[in-house]
Structure formats: C-alpha cells, structure tokens
Amino acid sequence: xxxxxxxxxxxxxxxxQQIFPIRQDxxxxxxxxxxxxxxxxxxxxxxWLQGIMIPVLIFSLAAIGLNIxxxxxxxxxxxxxxxxxxxxxxxxxxxxxxxxxxxLVAFILAGLCAAAVGMVFGxxxxxxxxxxxxxxxxxxxxxxxxxxxxxxxxxxxxxSGVITAQKVEILGxxxxxxxxxxxxxLAVVTVLALLAKNMVRSSIGRSWMAIRDMDVAAEVIxxxxxxxxxxxxxxxxxxxxxxxxLYAYTYLGTVEPEGFNLDLSFKILFMVIIGGVGSIMGSFLxxxxxxxxxxxxxxxxxxxxxxxxxxxxxxxxxxxFGGLIIFFLIVxxxxxxxxxxxxxxxxxxxxxxx
Amino acid sequence: MKMKKSALIGFxxxxxxxxxxxxxxxxxxxxxxxxxxxxAAGGTGIFGGMIDYFQLVNARDGGINGVKLTWEECETEYxxxxxxxxxxxxxxxxxTGNTVFHPLSTGITYSVIDKATAxxxxxxxxxxxxxDASDGRVFPYIFPMLTNYWSQNTAKIKxxxxxxxxxxxxxxKKIVNIYxxxxxxxxxxxxxxxxxxxxxxxxxxxxxxxxxxEQQSQWLQVRQEKPDxxxxxxxxxxxxxxxxxxxxxxxxxxxIVGVWWSGAEEDTxxxxxxxxxxxxxGFNVAGTNYPVIKDIQKHVVAKGKTNMEDKSRIGSVYxxxxxxxxxxxxxxxxxxxxxxxxxxxxxxxQMRWGIENLSIDAAMLKKLGAEGFMPALKMSCLNHExxxxxxxxxxxxxxxxxxxxxxxxxxxxxxxxxxESAAKYAKEKGITPRDCSKES
Numbered sequence: 001x002x003x004x005x006x007x008x009x010x011x012x013x014x015x016x017q018q019i020f021p022i023r024q025d026x027x028x029x030x031x032x033x034x035x036x037x038x039x040x041x042x043x044x045x046x047x048w049l050q051g052i053m054i055p056v057l058i059f060s061l062a063a064i065g066l067n068i069x070x071x072x073x074x075x076x077x078x079x080x081x082x083x084x085x086x087x088x089x090x091x092x093x094x095x096x097x098x099x100x101x102x103x104l105v106a107f108i109l110a111g112l113c114a115a116a117v118g119m120v121f122g123x124x125x126x127x128x129x130x131x132x133x134x135x136x137x138x139x140x141x142x143x144x145x146x147x148x149x150x151x152x153x154x155x156x157x158x159x160s161g162v163i164t165a166q167k168v169e170i171l172g173x174x175x176x177x178x179x180x181x182x183x184x185x186l187a188v189v190t191v192l193a194l195l196a197k198n199m200v201r202s203s204i205g206r207s208w209m210a211i212r213d214m215d216v217a218a219e220v221i222x223x224x225x226x227x228x229x230x231x232x233x234x235x236x237x238x239x240x241x242x243x244x245x246l247y248a249y250t251y252l253g254t255v256e257p258e259g260f261n262l263d264l265s266f267k268i269l270f271m272v273i274i275g276g277v278g279s280i281m282g283s284f285l286x287x288x289x290x291x292x293x294x295x296x297x298x299x300x301x302x303x304x305x306x307x308x309x310x311x312x313x314x315x316x317x318x319x320x321f322g323g324l325i326i327f328f329l330i331v332x333x334x335x336x337x338x339x340x341x342x343x344x345x346x347x348x349x350x351x352x353x354x
Numbered sequence: 355m356k357m358k359k360s361a362l363i364g365f366x367x368x369x370x371x372x373x374x375x376x377x378x379x380x381x382x383x384x385x386x387x388x389x390x391x392x393x394a395a396g397g398t399g400i401f402g403g404m405i406d407y408f409q410l411v412n413a414r415d416g417g418i419n420g421v422k423l424t425w426e427e428c429e430t431e432y433x434x435x436x437x438x439x440x441x442x443x444x445x446x447x448x449x450t451g452n453t454v455f456h457p458l459s460t461g462i463t464y465s466v467i468d469k470a471t472a473x474x475x476x477x478x479x480x481x482x483x484x485x486d487a488s489d490g491r492v493f494p495y496i497f498p499m500l501t502n503y504w505s506q507n508t509a510k511i512k513x514x515x516x517x518x519x520x521x522x523x524x525x526x527k528k529i530v531n532i533y534x535x536x537x538x539x540x541x542x543x544x545x546x547x548x549x550x551x552x553x554x555x556x557x558x559x560x561x562x563x564x565x566x567x568e569q570q571s572q573w574l575q576v577r578q579e580k581p582d583x584x585x586x587x588x589x590x591x592x593x594x595x596x597x598x599x600x601x602x603x604x605x606x607x608x609x610i611v612g613v614w615w616s617g618a619e620e621d622t623x624x625x626x627x628x629x630x631x632x633x634x635x636g637f638n639v640a641g642t643n644y645p646v647i648k649d650i651q652k653h654v655v656a657k658g659k660t661n662m663e664d665k666s667r668i669g670s671v672y673x674x675x676x677x678x679x680x681x682x683x684x685x686x687x688x689x690x691x692x693x694x695x696x697x698x699x700x701x702x703x704q705m706r707w708g709i710e711n712l713s714i715d716a717a718m719l720k721k722l723g724a725e726g727f728m729p730a731l732k733m734s735c736l737n738h739e740x741x742x743x744x745x746x747x748x749x750x751x752x753x754x755x756x757x758x759x760x761x762x763x764x765x766x767x768x769x770x771x772x773x774e775s776a777a778k779y780a781k782e783k784g785i786t787p788r789d790c791s792k793e794s
Contacts, residue, residue, distance in 0.1 A: 045446075046442065046446075047442045047443055047445075047446070050438075050442045050469075051438065051439040051441075051442035051443055052439070055435055055439070096782070146535075146563075149535060149536065149537075149540070156782070159485070159486075159540070159541055159543070159544050159775060160460075160484070160485070160537040160538070160540060160541045161536075161537045161540050162464050162537050164464075164467075164468075164779070164782070164783060166782070166783065166784075167783075167784065176472075251435075251438070252434060252435070252438060252465045253465065253467070253468040253469065254464040254465055254467055254468065255434075255464075255465075256461055256464060256536070256537040257536075257537070258461065258536045258537060258564070259434050259461055261564075263433075291435075294436070295436075295439055295443075298428065298429055302426070309663070310387065310389060310427045310429075310661075311389045311398060311663055313429075314387075314388075314389040314390045314429045314431075315389070315390055317390075317429065318390055
C-alpha cells in the first residue's frame with residue numbers, strides 16, 4: 001500500500017534515468033543516509049563506531065570492489081586482500097614521502113596504484129577463465145604480500161615490516177575521535193558506492209555484464225574484451241585499494257602485510273557470495289553479515305553465562321557461523337540482496353496479494 | 355518476522371550484558387583469548403595459566419588487598435580485526451574499565467598501540483610485539499616486558515659463544531637464521547647482522563613462507579652452507595617440520611637454537627625422535643616443581659576449578675608462561691594500589707604507573723614461589739623491557755630440561771638500536787618523547 005509506484009509518471013529522460021526511479025526508494029535512501037550521518041554519530045558509543053560501524057563500512061567498500069569484478073564482469077578473483085594491501089602501503093608512502101600531501105588525494109592515488117597493479121594481474125583474464133583465473137589472481141595475493149615483506153622500502157625500512165598510519169588531517173582538522181573517523185569513512189564509502197551504483201547502470205557496466213554473460217557474443221556486438229576486462233580489474237582494484245587505505249588510516253592504525261592474507265580475500269569473497277553476486281546493496285548486507293555475525297555469536301555465547309566453557313563456546317561459534325552460511329545459501333542461493341528484492345516485490349502487493 | 359525475533363534476542367542479549375555490572379572493588383581484566391585456529395595450542399595454554407593464577411590469587415589470598423580479580427574472555431581467533439573489536443568491547447567494562455590488555459599476538463599488539471595510548475590502557479606484550487616500544491619515552495602505554503626479541507637474540511649468540519668456548523671463538527663461524535617470513539620473523543635480522551659484524555661470524559638468513567609445512571629446499575640450502583649453528587625463528591607448524599627436515603639431512607639437533615615461540619612441548623612432540631637434543635630459549639621454564647604451580651594445584655586444580663581442559667598440560671611451557679603473565683599483572687596491580695589506595699579498583703592510567711614502577715627482585719620471587727621460574731625484573735619510565743634475561747632448555751625426548759642459568763643479553767647494543775628505531779617512529783608520528791626525569 002505504501003510501497004507502490006502507481007501515479008509516478010516520468011515526463012523526461014532525466015527523470016527516467018535517475019538512480020532511484022521510485023519515490024519511496026528515494027525517501028528511504030535519504031532517511032537511511034540521514035540516520036547514519038546525523039543520528040549514529042551522536043548516539044552510538046565508541047565501541048559501536050570503532051569496533052563495528054567502521055569495519056563494516058570498509059569491508060562493504062572492498063566487497064563492492066570485488067562485486068564489480070566478480071558479480072558484474074564475471075571474473076573470479078582471490079586477490080582482493082592483496083589489492084587492499086597495495087592501497088594501504090601506497091597511501092602510507094605517498095603521505096610519508098611527499099610533504100604536505102592531502103590525505104584524500106593520497107587515498108585516490110593509493111586507489112590508482114592498486115588499479116595499476118590490478119590491471120597487471122588482470123592480463124591473464126584475457127586468455128583464461130573461471131577457476132583458472134582464480135588461480136592466476138591467487139598469484140597476485142601471494143606475490144604482493146611477499147613483495148611488501150621482501151622490500152623494506154615499502155615500509156620505510158621498519159625492522160618488522162609494519163607501517164603505522166600518519167595522522168589524518170583535512171584542511172587543518174584532525175580526524176582523531178571515533179566520530180570523526182566514522183564520518184570520514186562513511187563519506188568516502190557513500191561517494192564511492194553511489195559512483196559504483198551509477199557505473200554499473202552505465203554503458204561500461206552493461207558491457208561488463210555482456211562479457212560476464214557470454215564473452216563471444218559480447219565481442220560480436222562490438223564490445224572490446226581486453227578493454228572491458230582490464231577496466232573491470234582496474235575499477236575493482238581501485239575500490240579495494242581505497243578500502244585498504246581506510247583500513248589502515250581510520251580503522252587499525254598499524255598494519256602488517258601478513259594481515260592482508262588469503263583468509264581476508266576469502267572473507268571478502270564470502271561477503272559477495274552471501275550478500276548477493278552482482279548487487280551493490282548486497283555488498284553492504286554481506287559485509288555486515290560476515291563481520292557482525294561472529295561478534296553477535298560471541299556476545300550471545302557470553303550471555304549464556306558460565307555454563308559453557310570458553311574453549312567449547314569458541315568452537316561452537318565457528319560451527320554455528322558455518323551452519324548459518326550453509327543455511328542461507330540453501331534457502332537463497334542468490335544472497336541476501338535477493339531476499340531483499342523478494343521482500344520488496346511482496347511489499348508492492350501488500351496488503352492484497354493475488 | 356524472523357528478522358525481528360533475532361533482533362529482539364540481540365537487544366536482550368545486549369541489555370543483559372549491560373546490566374551485569376560488576377560490584378565495586380573488583381579489578382576487571384579483559385582477555386582477548388584465542389581457543390580456535392592454528393595457534394590455539396598457545397592460546398589455550400597461556401590464557402589457561404593466566405586465569406588459573408588469577409583464580410589462585412582470589413582463592414588463596416582473597417584477591418589483592420581484598421580486591422577480587424574478575425575477567426572476561428573474548429575470542430579473537432588470532433585475527434587483528436577481531437582483536438580490535440575485543441579491545442573496544444572490553445575497554446569500558448568493569449568498575450574502572452579494562453585494567454590491562456594482553457594481546458598475545460604481535461599483529462593485535464600493533465593494531466592497538468594508538469588506541470590504547472589514547473584510551474590510557476596499558477598493553478603488556480610479554481616476550482613479543484614491537485621491540486622498540488621498550489623505549490618508554492615514546493611508547494608510554496606499551497610494555498614489551500621481560501625480554502624482547504632483540505635482547506633474546508643477543509643472549510642466543512652469547513649462549514652459542516659459551517658453547518664454542520668464548521665469544522672470540524665465534525670469529526669465522528657460520529650461522530644460518532631460518533625465519534618465518536613475516537613481520538615477526540624478520541624482526542631479528544638487523545640485530546643479527548650487527549652482531550655478525552661485531553664478532554666476525556657470517557650469518558645467512560633463509561626465509562620460510564607461512565605456514566612452513568614445506569621446508570625441503572631451505573634445509574637443502576643449510577646442507578650446502580654447512581653452518582656451525584642454526585637459529586630457528588619459527589612459529590606453529592613450522593617448528594616440528596624444521597626439526598624433522600634437519601633430521602633428514604643429518605644436521606645435529608644440538609646445534610639448533612630456537613626462539614621461545616619454537617620452544618614448547620607442542621613444537622617438539624609432533625617431531626618425535628627428531629626433536630631430541632634440540633635447544634630453545636625461554637624466559638620461563640617448564641615443570642611443576644615450583645611452589646607457585648604447587649599452590650595452583652592445591653587451591654585451584656584440586657577444587658576442580660582449573661581453566662585447562664587437559665590437566666596434563668599444567669606445568670607445560672605455555673601454561674607456565676601464562677602463570678608468568680598472571681604474576682606480572684597481579685604484582686603491577688598491587689604496586690599501583692600502594693600508591694593510589696589499597697583495597698580500591700585502579701584505573702588503566704594508575705596501572706601504567708604500577709607497571710612502570712614494578713620491581714620483582716630475588717627475595718620477592720622467592721615469596722611468590724617463582725624462584726628460577728621467571729627472571730627478576732625492574733621497570734622504569736625509560737626501560738619498558740625490565741629484564742633481558744634468558745634461560746636455555748633442551749628437549750630430552752620427553753620433556754624440556756633447563757641447561758643454563760639466566761643469561762644476560764647485550765643491552766648496550768640492543769638499547770642503542772631501540773632508541774634509534776623509537777626516535778624514528780616518534781619523528782614519523784610527530785610524538786614528543788616524555789621527559790623521564792619529570793616522572794614521579
């Protein structure tokens with residue numbers, strides 16, 4: 001009843017092409033943004049901001065990056081964490097070596113560095129597909145982490161190979177409190193997410209999907225595979241790179257190359273699969289699911305009190321977590337985003353379904 | 355509806371947690387433990403030992419001057435992001451917030467340095483973590499206590515020198531450093547190079563990729579190099595694999611010296627007979643023949659309250675290391691209470707003072723029942739390491755046998771390198787080092 005687009009007429013192409021064509025969606029998005037920008041920073045505790053909101057936002061960004069590559073362009077990748085590492089180390093080196101480097105410019109340059117590296121490792125995608133490509137990107141994962149450990153220049157000759165993010169300052173304002181860091185992360189993620197949403201509707205996004213669905217047919221209708229695939233790798237790595245820079249600057253503060261290991265790549269892949277392959281919204285849902293569920297289980301186990309020994313409850317957490325992932329994949333193989341879509345369709349008919 | 359229900363459960367869980375306020379005059383310690391994953395052997399042993407010691411203090415002495423210790427565990431899976439989440443979750447709990455944070459992971463230690471300094475919660479990284487944090491002027495809240503990696507490494511070279519019959523005999527010798535290719539493994543390369551120059555031996559660094567269950571090529575290299583000694587800087591599954599590979603090429607295990615993360619029962623038993631004769635460093639020893647362990651057995655284990663699921667691990671290297679963690683935590687709280695009021699809960703900031711002014715001498719060790727169990731230590735604003743003493747132990751095929759007394763490390767060399775590295779960090783981060791002469 002509430003969610004119905006009857007009576008909303010589009011009188012111009014511009015109206016027809018906007019990101020959210022339904023008025024209720026626009027209102028909902030505005031309300032959600034207002035909630036996260038205005039309400040959350042005032043009412044959320046430090047723990048919620050630092051321990052939960054910031055990592056969820058950062059991983060959402062990384063998941064959007066992988067989703068562009070895997071979900072939209074159909075190229076399976078296991079190197080997302082390595083591209084995050086490139087972003088983190090690149091941002092560190094830009095700020096360190098160029099005096100007066102504005103932090104946001106450093107983030108963008110870090111993203112571009114990751115994009116360049118991503119394109120190099122995307123070259124094999126022109127010849128190999130599917131699982132074989134996954135193996136090729138696996139090489140990126142191991143090579144990048146190895147290179148960052150091997151060459152001390154990347155970490156400014158730190159004896160242990162870790163980097164510590166410098167102070168974040170924009171126009172003289174220091175982002176030190178959790179609220180400020182949260183708002184900075186949120187702003188970057190909002191801009192990039194809207195950009196991604198637009199990109200996947202544009203001609204470049206449609207050519208990605210054409211390549212994904214059938215690359216021979218796409219080539220026949222005039223889409224250049226090399227250009228399109230490398231573009232997907234570049235954009236995807238850019239997103240991962242910016243996420244990595246945020247991971248270092250607004251979340252952990254100090255990062256080591258080992259932290260960006262294969263486990264993290266798999267985690268990002270799971271976010272995409274659970275959230276919904278080929279959906280920007282799904283990236284947020286997947287990231288929230290993968291980051292929050294273990295924490296929720298941990299808190300819930302604690303609430304059960306002392307009768308579960310810690311050793312057993314830690315193992316139970318993993319078992320329940322794995323079980324829930326399998327459950328969700330069986331119930332809805334297309335991910336949480338698909339559940340949301342079904343919900344939306346039902347809502348349109350409510351309260352009089354036929 | 356399903357969503358709503360789970361959300362409701364979530365809220366009630368959160369509410370229950372918020373409501374379970376701890377009574378006043380408790381001392382809360384948040385423990386970021388890990389009981390699953392590849393390093394669970396270390397996590398269960400060390401946190402088990404620490405918790406058992408806390409239980410002992412509560413049961414035997416009724417707490418610290420009447421202040422009972424309370425603790426809460428948070429599973430990190432040895433993962434940095436989870437560790438930060440645990441840190442944030444527990445930092446405000448208890449009457450005075452988290453007293454002290456024991457990350458028990460070099461990665462998590464790095465991740466909380468900035469946060470803990472801002473929140474004024476001391477971080478103790480006992481025998482791991484950031485080496486240059488030993489300079490307390492730059493790192494006021496970080497305590498890489500007892501012996502850091504660089505100190506330990508100089509003690510190792512000293513031990514090798516002793517075995518060779520004097521430090522001057524090291525000239526012309528060849529040492530191979532087999533290390534875990536990570537931040538942790540790389541940490542000792544500069545100090546080894548500096549020492550090689552000092553004593554005139556040659557050193558070759560051979561990395562082993564994580565996790566290290568494949569080392570054939572590395573040990574082939576060892577066979578070609580024919581070194582006099584091998585230093586094993588391993589971690590987890592890498593250790594037994596290295597010992598087995600050494601046995602295969604016939605390299606004498608008596609000439610392999612491991613770091614303390616390569617020197618637990620969990621590292622040698624899987625290697626079977628290949629481990630016999632292998633030597634490792636340690637800042638604590640194994641065994642139950644110490645009054646403090648006997649007390650734990652009497653007051654905690656006999657009452658069925660031990661945290662260990664496998665009681666045979668009581669007295670193992672990891673368990674005893676956990677007891678050392680417990681002793682240091684409890685004594686630092688006691689010290690802080692002396693200044694800020696006996697019988698009161700102390701804050702993180704007060705705890706920092708307690709750790710910084712902590713001094714455990716031989717007489718006190720005896721009183722604690724830990725003579726020979728752990729080294730004496732004396733902390734200061736300048737020196738956040740406090741000891742630098744190392745014992746060496748040898749695996750006899752069944753258990754670890756201590757073969758040396760406490761060996762002193764080369765503080766002159768290490769301290770210079772630490773101050774240089776800390777000064778570089780301070781410059782990079784724009785930190786003005788504290789003036790230690792003004793600290794009370």
